[in-house]
Amino acid sequence: MRxxxxxxxxxxxxxxxxxxxxxxxxxxxxxxQIEHADLRWFAAAVVVMAVSQVVSVLRWETIARIFGLRVRxxxxxxxxxxxxxxxxxxxxxxxxxxxxxxxxxxxLGNPLGVSALSVLLDRLSGLWILCAxxxxxxxxxxxxxxxxxxxxxxxxxxxxxxPWLAQHAATFFGIYLLGLVVVCALPWLPLRPRPVPSAADHxxxxxxxxxxxxxxxxxxxxxxxxQRGALGRSIWSSAAVQVLCAVTLWLCTRxxxxxxxxxxxxxxxxxxxxxxxxxxxxxGFGAREMAALAAFPLVGLGADLGLTASxxxxxxxVVLGLLAAPAFAIGRYRADG
Numbered sequence: 172m173r174x175x176x177x178x179x180x181x182x183x184x185x186x187x188x189x190x191x192x193x194x195x196x197x198x199x200x201x202x203x204q205i206e207h208a209d210l211r212w213f214a215a216a217v218v219v220m221a222v223s224q225v226v227s228v229l230r231w232e233t234i235a236r237i238f239g240l241r242v243r244x245x246x247x248x249x250x251x252x253x254x255x256x257x258x259x260x261x262x263x264x265x266x267x268x269x270x271x272x273x274x275x276x277x278x279l280g281n282p283l284g285v286s287a288l289s290v291l292l293d294r295l296s297g298l299w300i301l302c303a304x305x306x307x308x309x310x311x312x313x314x315x316x317x318x319x320x321x322x323x324x325x326x327x328x329x330x331x332x333x334p335w336l337a338q339h340a341a342t343f344f345g346i347y348l349l350g351l352v353v354v355c356a357l358p359w360l361p362l363r364p365r366p367v368p369s370a371a372d373h374x375x376x377x378x379x380x381x382x383x384x385x386x387x388x389x390x391x392x393x394x395x396x397x398q399r400g401a402l403g404r405s406i407w408s409s410a411a412v413q414v415l416c417a418v419t420l421w422l423c424t425r426x427x428x429x430x431x432x433x434x435x436x437x438x439x440x441x442x443x444x445x446x447x448x449x450x451x452x453x454x455g456f457g458a459r460e461m462a463a464l465a466a467f468p469l470v471g472l473g474a475d476l477g478l479t480a481s482x483x484x485x486x487x488x489v490v491l492g493l494l495a496a497p498a499f500a501i502g503r504y505r506a507d508g
Contacts, residue, residue: 181450185457192460196475204427204479212426216419216487223415224491227251230296230408231272235289237401240281250275252498259454259492269294292395292402298445299358300409304417305441306351308434312470313344344469351441416444423483429476431467439466443481454492456485 193201228244228251235242253275254268269290276286395402420443421436446462447455460481467477 182453184451185453188451188457188461192457192464192478195464196478200475201479201482204475205482207428208426208479208483209428210426212422213483213487216422216426216483217490219415219422220419220487220491223412223419224251224255226408226411226415227293227297230405230412231289231293233405233408234293234296234402235276235281235286237398237405238285238289240276240285240289241279242276243279246275246279249498249501252495255488255495256492256498259489288395294448296402296406296409297412298448299355300406301413301416301444302351302354302441304410304413305438306348306355309344309348309351309438309470312434312438313348340469340471347439347442347466347469354441413440413444416440419487420480420484423480423487424472424476426483427476427479429472429480431472431476435470435472438470439463439477442466443477447485454485455488456482459485 225248228248231251232242232244232247235247250272254272256268257271258268273283273287273290276289277283414437417437417440418433420440421431421433424431424436442462443459443466446452447459449458452458460478463477463481464474465477467480468474
């Protein structure tokens with residue numbers, strides 16, 4: 172019953188966010204832009220995102236090998252494809268797909284905890300490099316191109332959004348860049364969970380369970396720190412994935428007639444993609460569109476362009492998720508192959 176209630180709440184939150192975003196821009200405007208989208212740009216976006224998923228599989232495999240896990244590229248590719256399908260079909264964004272990947276890696280003969288750690292680090296490395304890329308491109312636009320400019324480059328076809336956002340774009344852009352600096356600094360902050368003495372004799376079962384979980388988290392955290400050198404050397408794959416995802420979003424802007432530069436899209440990709448991974452969306456829809464609506468005007472692009480491009484990006488994910496659905500027919504991969 173609780174699971175059903177969470178399902179309904181997440182679904183309602185996703186639809187509420189999407190409805191609010193569409194109401195702020197106008198349903199007729201959004202429908203017109205999507206109906207007149209250039210399918211050639213959309214097809215290019217599907218191809219680029221498909222390539223990003225292939226690189227994502229290689230990134231996950233690299234991280235798993237760093238921890239000495241048993242891996243098979245084919246099995247991990249199937250698991251990743253199954254995760255993609257779950258991500259677009261179930262509420263809760265990426266949580267369901269990541270949990271499935273952890274189980275599939277365990278079925279190859281690996282401990283579940285370290286398998287889940289590899290999936291978590293695969294996700295976190297991508298999010299960290301995403302923020303780093305957005306920070307670097309945002310600083311470049313601010314210093315070299317003068318963004319956010321006093322005037323909008325969106326043009327009459329894509330107005331810059333709410334007046335209050337356009338008037339204070341420089342302030343919001345500065346706050347946004349400062350937030351990215353804080354996020355990028357997190358790996359160097361002294362945030363290390365310390366194990367606590369065993370509570371095996373504690374009378375409350377919940378306390379005993381909580382202590383065991385906390386100590387296991389501390390153990391896995393230390394394991395990750397012990398391999399940070401190797402993990403750092405594998406960061407190139409995360410950079411490739413995030414660049415390809417930003418290119419996909421940029422192609423979606425071109426599909427709906429936007430004249431955005433890739434660097435503008437990359438500069439605001441971090442909040443858009445992070446919002447799409449939140450568990451208050453359905454396949455990323457809802458929170459991602461609301462974030463795009465607010466982020467695009469920071470670099471002189473239209474709020475409606477951000478919303479429609481984000482919707483098309485979601486459609487690209489749905490297409491790939493449906494194409495990957497036959498992976499569930501392949502079956503489970505176990506340690507004996």
